[in-house]
Amino acid sequence: MAPQDRDRFDDLLDGALRQYGNVEPRVGLEGRVLANLAANSGPSGARSVWAWGLAGAAAMIVVVGMWIGSGHRRSNTPVVSVRPNVSDTSVQKTAVVTPPAELNKPAVRRVPSRPAVVPVTVAKTAEPRLGQFPSSRPPTQQEMIVAEYVEHFPEEAKLIMQEQQKFDKEVQQAQQQIENSSRNSDDQER
Amino acid sequence: MTERALTQNALLMTATNEDALEAAVREHSRLAYRIAYSVSRNHHDAEDATQETFMRVLRYRRKLEGVDDPKTWIARIAWRVAVEQAKRRPSVSLSETEIADAASRLRSGGRSAEEAAMSKEMAECLASLIAALPEGLRDAIRLSTVEELAPTGIAQVLETSEASARSRLFRARQILKEKLLALEGSHGTAR
Numbered sequence: 001m002a003p004q005d006r007d008r009f010d011d012l013l014d015g016a017l018r019q020y021g022n023v024e025p026r027v028g029l030e031g032r033v034l035a036n037l038a039a040n041s042g043p044s045g046a047r048s049v050w051a052w053g054l055a056g057a058a059a060m061i062v063v064v065g066m067w068i069g070s071g072h073r074r075s076n077t078p079v080v081s082v083r084p085n086v087s088d089t090s091v092q093k094t095a096v097v098t099p100p101a102e103l104n105k106p107a108v109r110r111v112p113s114r115p116a117v118v119p120v121t122v123a124k125t126a127e128p129r130l131g132q133f134p135s136s137r138p139p140t141q142q143e144m145i146v147a148e149y150v151e152h153f154p155e156e157a158k159l160i161m162q163e164q165q166k167f168d169k170e171v172q173q174a175q176q177q178i179e180n181s182s183r184n185s186d187d188q189e190r
Numbered sequence: 191m192t193e194r195a196l197t198q199n200a201l202l203m204t205a206t207n208e209d210a211l212e213a214a215v216r217e218h219s220r221l222a223y224r225i226a227y228s229v230s231r232n233h234h235d236a237e238d239a240t241q242e243t244f245m246r247v248l249r250y251r252r253k254l255e256g257v258d259d260p261k262t263w264i265a266r267i268a269w270r271v272a273v274e275q276a277k278r279r280p281s282v283s284l285s286e287t288e289i290a291d292a293a294s295r296l297r298s299g300g301r302s303a304e305e306a307a308m309s310k311e312m313a314e315c316l317a318s319l320i321a322a323l324p325e326g327l328r329d330a331i332r333l334s335t336v337e338e339l340a341p342t343g344i345a346q347v348l349e350t351s352e353a354s355a356r357s358r359l360f361r362a363r364q365i366l367k368e369k370l371l372a373l374e375g376s377h378g379t380a381r
Contacts, residue, residue: 009367016316021335025223025240026233033215033244041211041248 211251215244218261221338222268225347228332229272230279231317239275243268262346265339269347319369323362330358331366 139147150157219240226239246267257263320331333344345355 009371012312013363013367013370016312017331017335018337019313020316020320021224021228021337023224023227023236025220025237029223029237029240030216030219032237033219033241034212036241037211037215037244037248040245 214260218264221265224336225265225268226272228335229276235275239272242271262343266347319366323365327358327362330355331362334359
């Protein structure tokens, strides 16, 4: 390269590099930077307190929600094993009046113990929850009459219950006999 | 340290106060912007980088006691911010053909060296040539275009010795000149 050319390229490069770096920011850059700093510097402490407060509140809500959820599940567990027949009004009456251990027996149906499937079906059938049972609704007129009767005549009520149980047993036995006889006749036909 | 730098340092050190920070913004925002622009070649990105630079100054202002020269300190922050930003955003540079086209347009007008240097074609061509340089040389030449920075300042920003910075600048200029000459030679004879 000739010295003249070298000089020309030096000049060209110097000029181009000067032009390359010759840039001015848009008007008001300082103001925008200062405004941004002011927005981010002043109340940062207060904002962090707010942020921590909100985070704490959110965490508490989650914890309480989980606690209620787990308690709810626990209260639902007995419903899985025993499912009272809601449509039968007589059962509802006895459930209010007497201890459920004996009297509920004829009205309840045992759910087969299938641990994986049962909780799902229980949730879907919307049965009364034991945690809230008897429900908060006021007793019906019939229930109040029965309760009043039991209160005033406990002995008679006990006798009625026993009679009812005997009657239920007799009915069950009769049903079994009918079933057995029908099976025998079927076998004989074969 | 110069008297001016001492004054600036004192201003920044004493403040946590807003006046000193404001003074720093007024004095060095243009420098930060130019450094950022030398990397991004984009006004929006350069302004974003400038904002981020002073946000970092605000965040680390308590560490200012050990800072000898606030100008270099801010320049270094601006450089880091701009480089980080450039890594996140893909750069657009001209292809070989586009560079050649720009060079031919540069030559075709029958302009003087000064006119050619000022032209848009030259700016595009040079930006692409600089972008194609090796990283160390590219950084040095980019910072050299910021008029506020002398080779000492460039060395401090790049955290290297002044001799190394000067050497990088020399080599970068050599490469750029060779490439410009080659481009001109491939499209015609130099005037």
